[in-house]
Amino acid sequence: MDHKAYIADRLPVEGLSKEELAALIVTPPDPAMGDFALPCFKLAKLLKRSPVAIAEELAKGFAADGVIKSAEAQNGYLNFRIDLKSFAEETLSRVEEEQNGYGSSDMGRGKTVCIDYSSVNIAKPFHIGHLSTTVLGASLSRIFKFLGYRAVGINHLGDYGTQFGKLIAAYRHWGDRDEVQRGGIHAVNALYVRFNNEATEEMEQEAREYFRLIESGDREANALFEWFKELTLDYVKTIYDRLHVTFDSYAGERFYTDKMAPVIEELRQKGLLTESRGAQIVDLEPYGMPPCLILRSDGASLYATRDLAAAIYRKQTYDFDKCLYVVAYQQNLHFKQVFKVLELMGKEWAKDLVHVAYGMVSLEEGAMSTRKGQVVWLEDVLTRCVEKAYAVISEKNPALEHKEEVAEKVGVGAVIFGALYNNKIKDIVFSYDKALNFDGETSVYVQYTCARAFSVLSKARALGIEDRGAKIDELCPQEAEVVKAIAAFPEAVKSAAAGYEPSVIARFAVDTAQKFNKFYIDCKIMQAESEELRRMRLRITRATLTVLTNALTLLGIGIPEKM
Numbered sequence: 001m002d003h004k005a006y007i008a009d010r011l012p013v014e015g016l017s018k019e020e021l022a023a024l025i026v027t028p029p030d031p032a033m034g035d036f037a038l039p040c041f042k043l044a045k046l047l048k049r050s051p052v053a054i055a056e057e058l059a060k061g062f063a064a065d066g067v068i069k070s071a072e073a074q075n076g077y078l079n080f081r082i083d084l085k086s087f088a089e090e091t092l093s094r095v096e097e098e099q100n101g102y103g104s105s106d107m108g109r110g111k112t113v114c115i116d117y118s119s120v121n122i123a124k125p126f127h128i129g130h131l132s133t134t135v136l137g138a139s140l141s142r143i144f145k146f147l148g149y150r151a152v153g154i155n156h157l158g159d160y161g162t163q164f165g166k167l168i169a170a171y172r173h174w175g176d177r178d179e180v181q182r183g184g185i186h187a188v189n190a191l192y193v194r195f196n197n198e199a200t201e202e203m204e205q206e207a208r209e210y211f212r213l214i215e216s217g218d219r220e221a222n223a224l225f226e227w228f229k230e231l232t233l234d235y236v237k238t239i240y241d242r243l244h245v246t247f248d249s250y251a252g253e254r255f256y257t258d259k260m261a262p263v264i265e266e267l268r269q270k271g272l273l274t275e276s277r278g279a280q281i282v283d284l285e286p287y288g289m290p291p292c293l294i295l296r297s298d299g300a301s302l303y304a305t306r307d308l309a310a311a312i313y314r315k316q317t318y319d320f321d322k323c324l325y326v327v328a329y330q331q332n333l334h335f336k337q338v339f340k341v342l343e344l345m346g347k348e349w350a351k352d353l354v355h356v357a358y359g360m361v362s363l364e365e366g367a368m369s370t371r372k373g374q375v376v377w378l379e380d381v382l383t384r385c386v387e388k389a390y391a392v393i394s395e396k397n398p399a400l401e402h403k404e405e406v407a408e409k410v411g412v413g414a415v416i417f418g419a420l421y422n423n424k425i426k427d428i429v430f431s432y433d434k435a436l437n438f439d440g441e442t443s444v445y446v447q448y449t450c451a452r453a454f455s456v457l458s459k460a461r462a463l464g465i466e467d468r469g470a471k472i473d474e475l476c477p478q479e480a481e482v483v484k485a486i487a488a489f490p491e492a493v494k495s496a497a498a499g500y501e502p503s504v505i506a507r508f509a510v511d512t513a514q515k516f517n518k519f520y521i522d523c524k525i526m527q528a529e530s531e532e533l534r535r536m537r538l539r540i541t542r543a544t545l546t547v548l549t550n551a552l553t554l555l556g557i558g559i560p561e562k563m
């Protein structure tokens with residue numbers, strides 16, 4: 001049962017839907033206040049009365065029952081006590097029934113969300129700047145699927161542009177087939193960097209010619225381009241595997257080569273194109289924005305032109321209800337312009353396009369730079385974090401088996417969690433030591449909590465103690481807090497989806513782990529005074545493990561059984 005909805009149903013507040021009222025109900029941080037509370041100051045404006053008066057009046061009229069045991073007014077809050085026993089029984093049974101599906105829903109049935117994320121650039125480094133888009137997008141995709149949506153993950157590859165002419169020119173001058181094949185993306189990128197550093201005017205000229213050849217469908221130029229693309233993707237996919245990230249489509253910018261002309265034609269017909277210094281633009285001045293460039297004076301298309309074509313193609317192909325672009329806030333203006341142009345074209349669905357912007361990630365040691373070879377490769381960050389994780393777990397538990405596998409889950413998990421724990425728009429400074437702190441607000445803390453739960457449960461199993469079906473008796477505050485945390489998971493998942501904010505789930509995981517650990521330390525599960533109590537505590541432990549597993553899985557983080 002949804003207690004908030006149950007309470008809302010019984011409160012005579014006019015001018016607000018029951019859903020809106022339920023959404024105002026909170027879980028007080030101090031359980032001494034109550035199990036649920038309605039902060040009445042949120043109603044003061046609507047009801048034109050003081051919060052204190054509202055709370056008192058609502059308390060007076062509230063009829064307690066078997067579910068809600070009392071409603072008490074206190075300083076403008078209406079505090080509710082629920083029947084914790086039946087609440088716990090209900091919550092735990094639901095977790096036991098639904099298992100890996102606990103927290104899921106079918107609210108998205110029949111709806112499609114396209115998610116454009118990671119969207120790496122061919123022949124360019126896969127650097128730490130791609131971490132957030134990759135793990136945020138992948139997590140959102142899992143969250144939406146969990147809620148019953150069809151989620152379409154799209155890697156909008158940066159595989160179009162004059163830089164590929166440069167790459168071919170560089171390869172023609174300095175490249176060696178075997179060396180590049182062996183060196184993969186690093187070799188390809190080195191050629192590109194060398195071109196930018198050393199190219200003569202003559203080579204620049206060649207580069208333009210090669211780009212033209214790619215565009216005109218020249219076989220040889222395209223074969224080279226495809227090879228560079230393949231080398232990049234082979235490499236990038238090894239990183240995606242480590243991060244447990246997948247895509248449904250790799251249709252990148254080049255894919256839209258033949259899909260831009262109709263869009264330009266439509267813009268022209270609708271009278272939206274104007275000429276400005278030889279270029280074709282859409283004037284956005286009335287909307288307080290610089291013009292959106294559609295065609296350069298030499299007739300070349302732009303990033304925005306391809307995004308217009310891509311949005312239209314996605315709508316036609318997937319008939320999305322929402323299309324998300326998980327891209328850094330540096331591109332705020334770009335997306336505002338593209339969305340505005342689509343709106344001006346009369347695409348009523350332009351309102352369903354969402355730029356899910358996020359902040360910068362830098363490393364503690366120093367800011368990353370993306371110019372001239374000075375980049376921090378994401379792979380190096382993962383490797384380093386896994387190495388450090390290996391050292392940390394070896395020190396903590398020298399006898400641990402399969403240390404490499406555990407270190408991979410812990411180290412990679414720490415990098416993912418580092419990017420997902422904070423509100424996504426914040427800039428973050430990643431610190432290996434903080435990310436691997438067993439006592440911090442970290443994934444390793446949550447993973448360690450899971451390992452602790454695994455260990456208790458396997459001890460119990462070894463002793464033949466069965467927690468399933470254990471009777472729920474009076475709960476002590478620590479037990480009640482854990483159960484309440486578990487019960488809040490389905491709502492956390494929904495709120496993560498609504499705000500495009502996986503951090504809600506990351507925070508949920510830390511909060512639940514903290515409550516579990518308090519319970520674990522204070523309540524002595526295996527040494528409980530009675531057999532019944534021990535079984536009930538084991539039952540709570542199992543449900544905690546299930547919910548933490550579901551939370552970490554949505555974030556893309558693995559869970560070692562032992563640590």
Ligand code: ARG
Nearest residue numbers: 116119120121156158307327
């Ligand atoms: N490749 C681009 C970059 O690295 C990101 C592309 C984002 N997606 C899009 N549809 N524009 O900046």
